[in-house]
Amino acid sequence: MEPFKVIKSKVTPIDMINVDTDQIIPKQFLKLVSRTGFGNYLFYDWRFDKDGKPKNKFVLNNPKYAQRQILLTRDNFGSGSSREHAVWAIQDYGFKVIIGSSFADIFYNNCFKNGILPITLNHEEIDYLFSRSEDIEIEVELVNQRVIAGSEVIRFEIDDFRKKNLIEGLDDIQMTLQLESEIAEYERESKCLSLDNI
Amino acid sequence: MSETLFEKIWNGHIVYPKTESVNYEPLNDGLSLLYVDRHLIHEVTSPQAFDGLRLNRRKVRRPDLTFATMDHNVPTNNRSLPILDEISSIQIQTLRENCRDFGITLFDINSPNQGIVHIIGPELGITLPGTTIVCGDSHTSTNGAFGALAFGIGTSEVEHVLATQCLWMKKPKSFAVNIIGEFKNPHAVNAKDIILSIIRNIGTSGGMGTVIEYRGETISKFSMEKRMTICNMSIEAGAMAGLIAPDQTTIDYIRGRRYTPKGEHFEKLVDYWQDNLKTDPNSHFDRSVTLDVTNLAPQVSWGTNPSMVIDITDTIPFPEEYAKGNENERKAALRALEYMGLTPGVPIVDIPIDRVFIGSCTNSRLEDLMEASHVVKGKKVSQDVRAMVVPGSQRVKMEAEKLGLDEIFKNAGFEWRESGCSMCLGMNPDILSAGERCASTSNRNFEGRQGSGGRTHLVSPVMAAAAAIDGHFVDVRDLL
Numbered sequence A: 001m002e003p004f005k006v007i008k009s010k011v012t013p014i015d016m017i018n019v020d021t022d023q024i025i026p027k028q029f030l031k032l033v034s035r036t037g038f039g040n041y042l043f044y045d046w047r048f049d050k051d052g053k054p055k056n057k058f059v060l061n062n063p064k065y066a067q068r069q070i071l072l073t074r075d076n077f078g079s080g081s082s083r084e085h086a087v088w089a090i091q092d093y094g095f096k097v098i099i100g101s102s103f104a105d106i107f108y109n110n111c112f113k114n115g116i117l118p119i120t121l122n123h124e125e126i127d128y129l130f131s132r133s134e135d136i137e138i139e140v141e142l143v144n145q146r147v148i149a150g151s152e153v154i155r156f157e158i159d160d161f162r163k164k165n166l167i168e169g170l171d172d173i174q175m176t177l178q179l180e181s182e183i184a185e186y187e188r189e190s191k192c193l194s195l196d197n198i
Numbered sequence B: 001m002s003e004t005l006f007e008k009i010w011n012g013h014i015v016y017p018k019t020e021s022v023n024y025e026p027l028n029d030g031l032s033l034l035y036v037d038r039h040l041i042h043e044v045t046s047p048q049a050f051d052g053l054r055l056n057r058r059k060v061r062r063p064d065l066t067f068a069t070m071d072h073n074v075p076t077n078n079r080s081l082p083i084l085d086e087i088s089s090i091q092i093q094t095l096r097e098n099c100r101d102f103g104i105t106l107f108d109i110n111s112p113n114q115g116i117v118h119i120i121g122p123e124l125g126i127t128l129p130g131t132t133i134v135c136g137d138s139h140t141s142t143n144g145a146f147g148a149l150a151f152g153i154g155t156s157e158v159e160h161v162l163a164t165q166c167l168w169m170k171k172p173k174s175f176a177v178n179i180i181g182e183f184k185n186p187h188a189v190n191a192k193d194i195i196l197s198i199i200r201n202i203g204t205s206g207g208m209g210t211v212i213e214y215r216g217e218t219i220s221k222f223s224m225e226k227r228m229t230i231c232n233m234s235i236e237a238g239a240m241a242g243l244i245a246p247d248q249t250t251i252d253y254i255r256g257r258r259y260t261p262k263g264e265h266f267e268k269l270v271d272y273w274q275d276n277l278k279t280d281p282n283s284h285f286d287r288s289v290t291l292d293v294t295n296l297a298p299q300v301s302w303g304t305n306p307s308m309v310i311d312i313t314d315t316i317p318f319p320e321e322y323a324k325g326n327e328n329e330r331k332a333a334l335r336a337l338e339y340m341g342l343t344p345g346v347p348i349v350d351i352p353i354d355r356v357f358i359g360s361c362t363n364s365r366l367e368d369l370m371e372a373s374h375v376v377k378g379k380k381v382s383q384d385v386r387a388m389v390v391p392g393s394q395r396v397k398m399e400a401e402k403l404g405l406d407e408i409f410k411n412a413g414f415e416w417r418e419s420g421c422s423m424c425l426g427m428n429p430d431i432l433s434a435g436e437r438c439a440s441t442s443n444r445n446f447e448g449r450q451g452s453g454g455r456t457h458l459v460s461p462v463m464a465a466a467a468a469i470d471g472h473f474v475d476v477r478d479l480l
Ligand code: SF4
Pocket: B071, B072, B116, B117, B118, B137, B139, B360, B361, B362, B420, B421, B424, B425, B442, B443
């Protein structure tokens, strides 16, 4: 994974609550067996009509929003299906940060595995960012846990563990495998009787 | 110290950090490394995980605790024909090769054990009380009905579990949902209506960051099938998992199944479960709500998320009325009404439907099909409706056929299919066309879920069956 650097970008606003993973990446694109190439299908049914032509009204089709790295949204983003393809599509499209007022649990976890930073802010802060989404560039500093938007400096919370892994681009599995002796010990001592006999 | 059932399972599965452990710098933050007792796998969310293992030359740590099946993509018509969709067929073939290369038990498309992953786990006795169970699929919460801590994970986590049999987790909060009261008409109103009503009340993010324990008299009288329906949709309330303390009903269900421990070993387990797997009196829950089901009406969803639900006796809501002053909710309701092609003020019973789907991991077990068959028996599906029944597993299908349910459905004009996810998400050829309206026993009514432009109304199996006969929604309390 690429180490996470400071991100400076204007935002792409998706001004909706409850954006579910069925919308982020519709099921017809879940059949690929690789991790790449999903960006073309991000928000597919909102982006394209049934003949595959771009729908002008949708933000991602407005050239003004091209190349932006921050997605701005509201409550309960990423709800529904656990498909990590949703994060792969967001990442492959070029986003590095998602700012919202809340995220569905599985989606939130999936972001970190793919170098995407999900930032949870309160409703007033989100309203403010939406109100400025047309004009200002936002700076996201993970190290200092802050979002700088014009004259506002907004602090956000994140687990140290996840922060460290994002910043260093660490592989979780490698780290866990260093705990091999603990895992083996757990397996030996496990009171979960149901494990043997299989 | 008083502990909830969830806390007991959680604490019993922590591998690291142990309090006495000094060798490692605490990674703390409240993250714990949890041991996973059972890992279930399907074809859609696993290929990239196996890829990752190969890339890093890693093995599967516990192939003996890992089980796979194919359900999302499989065609539900004639299984002897080759799969026409080339990409589906690649995904299925990929799972086959991955299971072979890594030594994982696979219930392949023609196995008598094949079925929707959340249906076959319990059926085969893979799901046991007190265990931790994960799967790259959000409805893994279904298994919580057995008093297991069961939840969905992403593909990177699937890879992590394959390699380490563990998972880093932050301890969720606990949420008690108490269900009280006695149904006036238990044939017409049931588990599906309860869970829809809960989501309607607490919202799609009401359970976020929590594990729900469903409690109370009403639940303890429920069959395992009904408990599974309820736990299944915990994720629709935003919860990480839902669970129910095991009791005699649970033990009777799992006894003698293929992977259930046998004999004396089983009896020892039963003693252990009975003594330990319950929430201690006076335990603390971070949140609790109570639902009285005495006067509960059959529930129908009208919108594009599972909290947009009304009683069968209601009319389609006005956005203002639904939103209760929340501007974002009002906008969401407007959008939903437009997508669903509905007009506020119209009684839901007046809405004609085009399709009926009885299936999915929420409602495709034997009991669901039996209940639906009572409504259908001796009647004919409306000529304007295309209706199908998709049993959740090959075993459900076989048992239903033994009881002659297939004949009842077929005589009424239903299609009787092979097992799989089918039109719950339409990754196989079973989909809605744009504008088609479907009464569905599944769990998600998101835009395009059952096919691009398709309109889904979530209901119970008896409600779906009755809608198929009449061609529009009906209050099944008048029939049963
Ligand atoms: S039946 Fe539907 S919800 Fe259940 S696992 Fe299959 S696709 Fe997911």
